[in-house]
Each structure stands twice: as structure tokens, then as C-alpha cells.
Amino acid sequence: MDNGPEDRRFIEQAASGDRRAFGELVTRYQRRLFRFVFMLLKSKDGTDDVVQDAFVNAWQALATFEPDKPFYPWLSTIARNLALNRLKREARQTQASEMEDEFEKIPDRALNPLDKLIEKENDRVLARAVMSLPEQYRTVFVLRMIEKMPYEKIAEQLNISPGTVDSRLHRARAKLMEMLKEHL
Amino acid sequence: MLDNEKKHLIERYFDSQLDESGVADAMRLLEQSDEARVYYDELKALAEQAEGLMLDGDDDFWRAQKESILDRIAAEDEKKIVPVKAARKFWRLRTLAVAASVILVGVITIYEVKRYPDFDRPKEDAMPRMAPAIVDTAITNVPDEEAVKKGPITPKAEPRAVEDEKASPPPEPSIATEQVMMAEMQAMTHEKGVEWQTPGIEPQGEGKLDVAGSNLIQPSMHHEEITLEQGMEALDRGRIEESTKQPAAVEPESREAVGIKPRELAKPETAKGKISDIPLMSVDELLRKTSKPGDTSGGEVIIRSGRAGEVAFVKEKETLRGGADFVLSDKDVSVVGMTVEEVDSLAYWSGRLDSLEIALAETGSPHYRMAVAKAARQTMAADSTAVDSMRWHYAEALYKTAMLSGDTVDIRPHLDKLSRLKEQSGGDLAEIIARYMSDLESRKK
Numbered sequence A: 001m002d003n004g005p006e007d008r009r010f011i012e013q014a015a016s017g018d019r020r021a022f023g024e025l026v027t028r029y030q031r032r033l034f035r036f037v038f039m040l041l042k043s044k045d046g047t048d049d050v051v052q053d054a055f056v057n058a059w060q061a062l063a064t065f066e067p068d069k070p071f072y073p074w075l076s077t078i079a080r081n082l083a084l085n086r087l088k089r090e091a092r093q094t095q096a097s098e099m100e101d102e103f104e105k106i107p108d109r110a111l112n113p114l115d116k117l118i119e120k121e122n123d124r125v126l127a128r129a130v131m132s133l134p135e136q137y138r139t140v141f142v143l144r145m146i147e148k149m150p151y152e153k154i155a156e157q158l159n160i161s162p163g164t165v166d167s168r169l170h171r172a173r174a175k176l177m178e179m180l181k182e183h184l
Numbered sequence B: 001m002l003d004n005e006k007k008h009l010i011e012r013y014f015d016s017q018l019d020e021s022g023v024a025d026a027m028r029l030l031e032q033s034d035e036a037r038v039y040y041d042e043l044k045a046l047a048e049q050a051e052g053l054m055l056d057g058d059d060d061f062w063r064a065q066k067e068s069i070l071d072r073i074a075a076e077d078e079k080k081i082v083p084v085k086a087a088r089k090f091w092r093l094r095t096l097a098v099a100a101s102v103i104l105v106g107v108i109t110i111y112e113v114k115r116y117p118d119f120d121r122p123k124e125d126a127m128p129r130m131a132p133a134i135v136d137t138a139i140t141n142v143p144d145e146e147a148v149k150k151g152p153i154t155p156k157a158e159p160r161a162v163e164d165e166k167a168s169p170p171p172e173p174s175i176a177t178e179q180v181m182m183a184e185m186q187a188m189t190h191e192k193g194v195e196w197q198t199p200g201i202e203p204q205g206e207g208k209l210d211v212a213g214s215n216l217i218q219p220s221m222h223h224e225e226i227t228l229e230q231g232m233e234a235l236d237r238g239r240i241e242e243s244t245k246q247p248a249a250v251e252p253e254s255r256e257a258v259g260i261k262p263r264e265l266a267k268p269e270t271a272k273g274k275i276s277d278i279p280l281m282s283v284d285e286l287l288r289k290t291s292k293p294g295d296t297s298g299g300e301v302i303i304r305s306g307r308a309g310e311v312a313f314v315k316e317k318e319t320l321r322g323g324a325d326f327v328l329s330d331k332d333v334s335v336v337g338m339t340v341e342e343v344d345s346l347a348y349w350s351g352r353l354d355s356l357e358i359a360l361a362e363t364g365s366p367h368y369r370m371a372v373a374k375a376a377r378q379t380m381a382a383d384s385t386a387v388d389s390m391r392w393h394y395a396e397a398l399y400k401t402a403m404l405s406g407d408t409v410d411i412r413p414h415l416d417k418l419s420r421l422k423e424q425s426g427g428d429l430a431e432i433i434a435r436y437m438s439d440l441e442s443r444k445k
Helices: A005-015 A019-041 A044-060 A071-092 A096-100 A108-117 A121-132 A135-146 A151-158 A162-179 B004-014 B020-032 B034-052 B059-115 B145-150 B160-166 B176-191 B228-236 B283-291 B331-336 B340-349 B384-404 B412-424 B427-444
Strands: B300-307 B354-362 B369-377
Touching: A005 A019, A019 A044, A019 A071, A019 A121, A019 A135, A019 B059, A044 A071, A044 B059, A071 A135, A071 A151, A121 A135, A121 A162, A121 B034, A135 A151, A135 A162, A135 B034, A151 A162, A162 B004, A162 B034, B004 B020, B004 B034, B020 B034, B384 B412, B384 B427, B412 B427
Parallel strands: none
Antiparallel strands: B300 B369, B354 B369
């Protein structure tokens, strides 16, 4: 997605230290970024932290950003790295075997904010289904289906092979198809 | 019912992950199978729904998040500013402290250098490889040859700086140090079975040096010694500091100070001949004859010491256009720990005409002979006398270093250079050089 003229103006103003202009960029992209991170982390608090950190990091690195390039992919890359690092930290605290093949149930604490954030019922169902996927499948699905990343990029990001991306995506879809059969 | 493999094929088709044959297979499947088409539609719906999944929520949540982000940004900016200010403040303080330290060190250094002009003199025992530099050859307190015969001379315990303070009036210089060193050199060469004879120079008087009465060297020509590193550093700057100016009065060195151990001085009997029989060629004499030593008070000094007495003789070629090659750049220099590049750089950076003094000393080991070369820079007219003088110096240096070189050192380059010098010289100097060559040839045999 290319930056519109307003985006570009806000980016240039923000890069020169205008926090108000940067606030406009926050307004424009915070929901989309939050959705993406929330799908990965399933935790509202964690998502809030990551999104804030991503914007703060972007602000600090804005001088290095080229205004001609699309802003959101750059921002989402920052957020993705933060979110995946957070997932790694959390994974180290959890037995990997527990996560391997067993689909998780959506934690109740994740449902409440989700219900508040998503008004459409179909979207809520989809979000719940995605968030019920094990992390490995959910991550691949979100990066592919929500962030539209190519297989190779996903593989590079997650340090896995493109074939593994393919198989994980296939399993995630199969599960989601089964869960969402009535809604698709 | 589509099997898992076909579903996977359709998914990869949907994601554009197939090659041409795979695409053909997928399209064929979609054409032939209703279930495949349904699955494809479901995939498409899932993708659209995922893509269209939007988080709405209430505005308060997003507004609060935005404010939080902006607050954090403001806080980060504040964090940036405060440390930067502090850092700048400390940076200034640090800079001031460093500057003050540098100034203090500089002042102390200048003071100490003035107080102890030869502070960097290498200690014999501590630095056996360094040749004891001859600060100047005008030494008055060295006994005459009779005194040398009598036995060792107790080295002075007082530092030279103290002696300097006591030096009033300046003593009359002499060349006795040269004499002693030449005696040592003779002893060394005799150890190697080589007759030491410096042709062409007649001993003064009745074959002896007029030590006490010698006024060959004026105090004004004394040179402060500097190390090679110091000299090179100064040369790299394109000049040598005026700090090399000579003091008005210099207390002569003890033999200990000039690097000749009493033990060696005490055994002239190891030489085949007596000291009184040694024909002495003094650099001081050469200087007296040709170098106008009185003009050297502001001269610059380059000292090079090394094993076996190889020296670098520095001369600006402009002055001696068409003259002898005064740069000693034979491979032999490596023997004494001096690279050809070092010699060349000395030659390159050197200024006008230089004088050369060679001091020889025994460090106690017959296998570890040392020599000191002191090149004193001075202004001199490039007349024929001066050129001959420098040729003589150079010939002398070649001769001495060849004589002192170990048996494994090839002295042919020395002979070649001497031959060239001889061709360029005339009269007495040519005769002297011929004798040098003859002497070396006999040694070679």
C-alpha cells in the first residue's frame, strides 16, 4: 500500500519532530496494527504493549524512513518483530510439547476484549477461530492471510523452510475451514 | 469428498505457489470437480474475511492508546534531551580536564627536559642492545692513555644533570673519548685477528694524543643526543626541534656514561699493540678541519646505534650534486637492526650537510659490539672541501663498520662504496680511502 499525499505529509512533519503529525499516523494505523498483533498474541495487554512499542520505535527511527515508501509495511515489520520476540519469550516459558499438535482453546480473557473490539459477529467468529489455533499455525496464517506476506518472507521471518510454511498454512486452513464451515 | 492432497493443491493454487504444470493440474481439477470449486470458494471467503476483519471497538480505547503512545514519545524525547545535555556538560568538563592534563604534562616535560637534557640516555645494564650514545666527543675528564693503562675508571654515580649544574666554567674539551673507543675497537679487531690500522692519520705529537691541551672541539658544537624515534618523529614533521641546540657548557661524560665499561678500559693489553701505538683518526679532527664546528650550535642531531657499527650517513643530495652516494643502504643495515627503509627515510628527511661521528664501544661481550653514529646537521657550504670532508666521513664510516662487522657479514658492498668514493676523491683523500680498502682487503683474505 502506497502512502497517500496526507500520509506523506504527516510522515515528513513527524520526521521533523512534529508529534501531532505522528499522532495522525497513529490514528490511521493503530487499529490495523492492533488487529495483526492481537491475532498473533491473543492478549490484549500484550498487544497494547507491542503496538505502543512499535509506534515509539517507529517515531525514533522515523528519520531513517524514506517517505516514498509505504508506511504500514515498515510499521508492521517493527510490530511483527516485537510480537514474535514476545511469543518466543513466552514459548520458552511453556512446554513446547504442549503446543505441538493440540489446538488450544481460546482463553476467556481474550474473548472479552475481542468482543469489545469486534462488532460483527462473523468477524468475532473468525477471530476466535484463528486465535484458537496453536501458535505455530496461527502465526503462519496471520502473516499470510492478514499481512499478505509471501511464503519466502514468512519462512525467513520465522526461520523455517517455505515447505514448512506451506504445510503449517495448510493445517491451519483445514482447521479453520472445519471450524468456520457454517460461516463461510 | 476432496482428499487432503487435492485441497493442498487448490490452496497452493490459490496462493500462487504452483509452477506451470501445477497450475494446469489445479485448473483441471477445478474444471472437473465441483467439490474442488467449492473448496476454492471457501478459501477465497476465508481470505476475504480475514482481510476484512476489522477491529472497531469504542473510540475511547483507541484514543487512549493514541494518547499513551504520544505520551511515551514525549517521554522518550525528554529522556533523549536530558542525557544529551548532561553528556554535553560532562563532555566539556572532560575536555577541560584533558586539556589541563596535557598542558600540565607538557609543562612538566619541558621543565624536565631542560633540567635533564639527556634524560633518555639508555642505561647500559638495563638496555644491553642499545649502544651507549656518545653525547659529545668533547670530553675533558677522560684521562690520557697513561691513565687508561692504569686501570678501570670508577664511573660517576652522579647523574649528568647534576654534573651539568656543576659545570662552571665549561671544561676544555678533548678527544680522549675517541681515543679510548678506538683502543677498544682495536682490541676488538685484534680479537678477530685483524690488525687495526687507520691509515693516513698521523698521531699527534709523539704518537700520542694531546688530551689536556686539545681544543679541537668547541663547546658550541656539542650536540644533545636524541633517540632515533625522537629524531624520526621530528623528521616526520619535516623539521627537528630547536631543542637540540647545544648548551653553552656541558660537563664531560665519564667513561661509564659513554658506554665503555671499566673492565674493557682496564685491559688494553688484550690488544696486540699499545694504545700509544694506535694511530687515531678522530672525527673531531675531521670536523675541526672541514666542518666548521663552531657553526653547529643550532645543529640537529640524529643518533643511530646498532650492533656491529653500521651507521646511516645522512646527506642531502642537492648539496652534493654529483657527489658520492652518502646513503648507506646496504643490506648490512639489517644486521644492526636498522632496515633499509629506515636508512632511506633518514636520508630522505635529512636536511643539508651533516657531520658524522662514530663512536665505538665494547659492551662487555666480544660478540656484541656496539657503535653509535651521530649525524649532526649543520649548514655548510657545498664547496669541494666540504664534499671531500663528507666523503672522508663516509669512507671512515664504511671502513669502521666493515672492520667491526662479523665474519659472516659481506663487506664487499663497503669496498664497492669505498671504491666509488675513491674515484670521486682526489689527492690525499683518495690515498686514505685506498688504504682503507687495502686494509679491508687484507682482512677479507
